[in-house]
Amino acid sequence: MAIYFYKVWQPYGCFSNFSEHAIFIQGAYWSTVEHYYQAQKFVDTEYEAVIPVIHKVGTPEEAASLGRCSTRKPHPEWDIRKTEVMRKAVLTKFITHADIRDILLSTGDRLLVEDSARDYFWGCGADRSGQNHLGKILMSVREEIRNLLPLSIGVRNISNKP
Template sequence: MVIYFYKVYESYGCFSNFSPHGIFLEGEYWQTVEHYYQANKFLGTKDSVVIPIIKAATTPEKAASLGRDRTRKVRPDWEEVKCSIMRQAVLTKFLTHSDIQKILLATGEQQIVEKSPTDYYWGCGLDNTGQNNLGQILMSVRQEIRERKTVSEIQ
């Protein structure tokens, strides 16, 4: 069976980067993974002035909109680092919130797919031909948490 997720209010909505599960990374609190991810696009650039605005955005939708503004210039290494930044934020989210960690672990070995009709990079896209990178990250995080739990049980 494949587990699909997309909207926060739907089944497995806690897998969405828009879910209301804050994270503490690099000495700062972020309301959602989406806030953190979008702000990281501008680290070290002339457009870094938008970072506190993204951080303070009242919703993850607003943070996403600010981060997707094509008039701003993202950091030159963005394509190389965006997956590792996303993975760190997602891992932190599921290590921080035990309630959703249990949901993630309960998925067993099932494939996890972001059912975004428009995103062919993070999701599967309208025709299921997308790369599903967010789903891949979630499955990787699930495995890492399992391994960490096994190690802590042995010690």
């Protein structure tokens, strides 16, 4: 059975990029994954001045609004970069916070789906035909953490014998 998530106050809300789980990445603390993600759109562009503004805003909703403003154009390669940027941020979030890492691992092998009616790239869209890239990233991160966990506590993963 799939796990659908979206709002931070709902079950599995910690899977949302808006959840208040700070990350330290590329030498800076970011309040949420959403803050970091939205700022990365403008790296190496004429709009870099907005990056510290996004960094400082109080909510992920404000960060998203600044990042989605149509007067600023993201880096020309953003569509190529965005999935990897998101993956690094999500991995950092779940490695950093043990409480939500445990929640992610508790999902076993269940399908994770961002239940966004409007987003057909990161979520499933209104008709559930979306690409669900955030869910796919979370499942990939879940698997990576599973593989890293035995190493981080000094236990060898016997199924990966040389």
